[in-house]
Amino acid sequence: MNNEEFFGHVSFLMNKFEVAFNELKKANDQGRITVTRVNPKELQIKVTKIGTYRIYADESTQYVYLQSPQSGLYNYKYDVGNQQWKSEMQSHIIDELLMREFITFTKGTLTL
Numbered sequence: 001m002n003n004e005e006f007f008g009h010v011s012f013l014m015n016k017f018e019v020a021f022n023e024l025k026k027a028n029d030q031g032r033i034t035v036t037r038v039n040p041k042e043l044q045i046k047v048t049k050i051g052t053y054r055i056y057a058d059e060s061t062q063y064v065y066l067q068s069p070q071s072g073l074y075n076y077k078y079d080v081g082n083q084q085w086k087s088e089m090q091s092h093i094i095d096e097l098l099m100r101e102f103i104t105f106t107k108g109t110l111t112l
Contacts, residue, residue, distance in 0.1 A: 013064065017112070020110055023111060024109075032047065032106070033047055041057040054066070063076060066094055068097070070101050071097070076094050
């Protein structure tokens with residue numbers, strides 16, 4: 001995939017996550033969740049007493065990385081056939097991991 005296609009998939013992912021986390025933020029106590037779009041290729045979600053989730057893209061590797069204070073660092077490659085960001089090592093998609101982790105310590109559901 002060329003860099004333009006990669007960036008298009010990254011933009012879609014970041015926009016989707018930004019909207020979903022801002023909605024989840026509304027269901028929780030004020031200040032519990034902070035969503036920051038650092039740049040077009042990076043999103044940070046800070047959760048009080050949990051830590052900061054960092055989702056960012058690297059054009060040189062064409063990976064999206066998720067740094068979780070709960071479970072560590074993961075890398076995801078875009079699966080064109082399934083149209084999902086999939087971990088090649090752990091065999092899961094990025095959406096699943098985020099939903100699984102956030103359901104344990106927030107109110108409401110992360111809708112992706």
